[in-house]
Amino acid sequence: MxxxxxxxxxxxxxxxxxxxxxxxxxxxxxxxxxxxxxxxLDEFGVTQAQFAALIMISAYPGISNADLARLAVLTPQTVSVIVGNLEKAGSLVRRPHAVHGRIQHLDLSDNGRALLKKCRERVYRLEGELTAGLSAEEERAVRLWLVAVATADAAQA
Amino acid sequence: MxxxxxxxxxxxxxxxxxxxxxxxxxxxxxxxxxxxxxxxLDEFGVTQAQFAALIMISAYPGISNADLARLAVLTPQTVSVIVGNLEKAGSLVRRPHAVHGRIQHLDLSDNGRALLKKCRERVYRLEGELTAGLSAEEERAVRLWLVAVATADAAQA
DNA sequence: AACAACATATAAGAGCTCTGATGTTATGCG
DNA sequence: CGCATAACATCAGAGCTCTTATATGTTGTT
Structure with a gap:
């Protein structure tokens, strides 16, 4: 154009x-x-989805793939792909045999923790830009709306 | 959980x-x-991206792949995939050799127009849900924020 | 104890989206 | 006119995300 x-x-x-x-x-x-x-995050080869997963595993160490999927509002299959790539990159560890058999516990590796720390700084800066021009009222309205959209049950259509 | x-x-x-x-x-x-x-849109086998492309081609008939990409804030490669799938489905037509050689003009087929009409109704209903709980003030704030985020130049980081 | 119900993980297939690379066509400047 | 530059289209490769399907493990009921 x-x-x-x-x-x-x-x-x-x-x-x-x-x-x-x-x-x-x-x-x-x-x-x-x-x-x-x-x-x-390009410098670190980390995607938005991977960053989100790292944050959540950091917040809830030992979480399972399935719980992580629920947490992120994604399917278990999707999370499996993301976790698989993070594992390949050496950022996390799978602890397979918990007390009970099938579940895989996820934890950050030392590498993963260091990586997350570096990513955090950069993303936090962006997060700041997101709220830059907003008044307190407006930010509140935006937050409430985003949550409403994210949690609107698909069935209610 | x-x-x-x-x-x-x-x-x-x-x-x-x-x-x-x-x-x-x-x-x-x-x-x-x-x-x-x-x-x-599952019933029609149309994705959100395809719906967006159909709408835009409908609004700007004969648009080129590259212009469509700019319009949708996507890369030409991405649009090429979407357009390719729509073409496979018979929803649009590529008019290759315009007056000048390289550009491909895109237009909806009759099928595509009919499909778009059906999709529109359903999506419009969802669009209504999106604004359901919002006051005029809040909706304005949300719109302005979304536009600001969408148009924030990546270079300004 | 056996079986049904459910949860977990994983694979396959499809679509979207990016980056990077390649080839072709227009355009503009010596 | 000829070549460089820019724009367009497209291929290849990677990651995210969904659906559908499969195999295994846990739990609860009879």
């Missing part, structure tokens, strides 16, 4: 801005932020 | 709710809504 098609608006303008569909805006905002996080 | 680990909060509670990181909340909200849209 830069040259060819002046009729196409850019992101943030007109129907693609404040007047657009909330669904689009949500999609685009999440995509933009995801990319931003992954670029900030 | 339902049984095993009572210390793990569920989505929407404590640090995972209004007090959590905005980045997480954004990620989860977008994931939840994406899933909701795709379940609503």
């Amino acid at each position: 830069r040259k060819g098609n002046p009729s196409i608006p850019s992101a943030g303008e007109g129907k693609r801005g404040e007047e657009g569909y909330l669904g689009y805006l949500l999609r685009q905002a999440a995509g933009a932020y995801r990319l931003k996080v992954e670029r900030a | 339902r049984k095993g680990n009572p210390s793990i909060p569920s989505a929407g509670e404590g640090k995972r709710g209004e007090e959590g990181y905005l980045g997480y909340l954004l990620r989860q909200a977008a994931g939840a809504y994406r899933l909701k849209v795709e379940r609503a």
Whole structure:
């Protein structure tokens, strides 16, 4: 469009801005932020999903794959992939045989802890940018809305 | 957690709710809504990304792959995959040799138009749910924030 | 003790999305 | 005109995410 098609608006303008569909805006905002996080973490080869998993395992050491999936609002299969990649990278350890047989306990390795620490700093900075222009009222409204959307039961449709 | 680990909060509670990181909340909200849209469109085998592409091609007939990518804030490669799947499904047509050689013009097929119409109704209902509990003030705040996040230049970090 | 119900983990297949690389076509400047 | 640069399309490779399906382990009921 830069040259060819002046009729196409850019992101943030007109129907693609404040007047657009909330669904689009949500999609685009999440995509933009995801990319931003992954670029900030690119140096460490960590994705947004992996960062989230590291944080959660750090908060709940010994968590199971299934519990982690519930925590992250993802399917166990999805989490299995993410955990698998983190294990390949040596950031976490699977402790297979708990007291009971099937469950795999997840814990950060020393490498994983060090990695998480470095990632945290960068992401925290981005988190700050996210709230930059917001008043307390507005931030509250945004938080409540995001939680409502995230927890809206799919069945209630 | 339902049984095993009572210390793990569920989505929407404590640090995972209004007090959590905005980045997480954004990620989860977008994931939840994406899933909701795709379940609503499952009958037609259309994904959220495909729906977005159909809408945009409908709004800007004859758009190029590259312009569509800019419009959707995605890479040309990503759009190429989405468009490829829509073409396989017979929902759109590529008009390769415009006046000038390299560009591929995209247009909805009759099938695509009919499909989009059906999808629209369902997604519009979801869009309504998105704004359900919001006051005018709150909705405005949310919209402005989403646009700000979506358009925040990655370079400004 | 046996069987049914449920949870856990994992694999396969599909779609979305990115980065990086390649080839082709336009455009612009000596 | 010829070549460099830029834009477009596309391939390859990687990771995330879902669905569906399978195998194994735990628990509760009869």
